[in-house]
Amino acid sequence: MTLRHHFELRETIATIxxxxxxxxxxxxxxxxxxxxxxxxxxxxxxxxxMSYEPVVVKEGPDIIQKMADAAEIAGVGPMAAVAGxxxxxxxxxxxxxxxxxxxxxxxxxxxxxxxRPVHVGLYAGRSPLSGRYAFCIPPKEDMYGICTxxxxxGHSFSFGTADSVTVFSPDPILADATATAICNALTIT
Numbered sequence: 001m002t003l004r005h006h007f008e009l010r011e012t013i014a015t016i017x018x019x020x021x022x023x024x025x026x027x028x029x030x031x032x033x034x035x036x037x038x039x040x041x042x043x044x045x046x047x048x049x050m051s052y053e054p055v056v057v058k059e060g061p062d063i064i065q066k067m068a069d070a071a072e073i074a075g076v077g078p079m080a081a082v083a084g085x086x087x088x089x090x091x092x093x094x095x096x097x098x099x100x101x102x103x104x105x106x107x108x109x110x111x112x113x114x115x116r117p118v119h120v121g122l123y124a125g126r127s128p129l130s131g132r133y134a135f136c137i138p139p140k141e142d143m144y145g146i147c148t149x150x151x152x153x154g155h156s157f158s159f160g161t162a163d164s165v166t167v168f169s170p171d172p173i174l175a176d177a178t179a180t181a182i183c184n185a186l187t188i189t
Contacts, residue, residue: 002101009035012086017103023094027102030093034086037061051077063089066173074177076184084147084176087111091143091172100141108148109179111172114140122164123148129164145172149183 005016005024012035018024041064042049048057048064055078057068064078067085071078087106091113094102100115110120114137121134137144148166165183169175 007031012083012106014087014090014104014106016090017101017105018094018099019101020099023097023099023102026097026099027090027094027104030090031086031104033093034063034089037063038067038082038085048078051079053077067177070171070174070177073174074181076177076181078177080180081173081177083107083109084111084145084172084174088143088145088172095143108150109172109176110146112137112140112144112146113142114144120146122166135166135168143170143172145169145175147172147175147179149176149179 002017002019003021003024007014007016007028009032012031014031016024016027018027041060048055054072054075055068057065063085067078067081070081074080083106087104087109088111090104091102091111095113100113103110103112103114103118108123112118116139118137119134120137122129135146137146146166146168148164150164165179165186167175167179167182169178
């Protein structure tokens with residue numbers, strides 16, 4: 001039976017799906033650890049948190065480097081990848097326990113490993129497309145990301161006007177940064 005767990009820690013509001021409570025516990029610890037590393041790094045380098053452009057990271061935890069690398073590729077600030085990075089860290093921690101099924105939805109930024117097909121719905125606020133479509137994701141033994149950015153839903157800042165931009169990738173951190181970049185570029189004039 002699939003368990004669903006609601007997790008909140010400051011700005012992180014996530015839903016974790018897994019088959020076992022120990023997997024959920026590991027995922028929660030992975031999220032906590034990732035947030036701790038990010039928050040500690042921001043104390044050292046506050047510009048990392050505020051920049052809307054890529055930031056060079058010479059030293060720092062792996063999660064910080066991955067966020068900076070994804071931001072560089074996408075052409076956005078590193079915090080554009082934070083939700084995907086936190087979700088990825090939770091799934092990675094779950095996978096390290098031997099889990100073959102764990103999904104973390106961190107505010108529309110999803111990281112997963114799955115041994116079964118999964119349907120992921122599209123939510124786009126007031127758009128007529130919202131709630132009408134879902135993506136069927138086949139089993140994914142390795143990490144997989146489905147990340148969404150929106151100018152009209154949620155609290156994140158966007159330079160664009162799109163209701164929803166969704167990016168699929170084996171790298172949830174890159175998917176998050178790329179979704180933000182695409183959303184920023186889409187504007188109605």
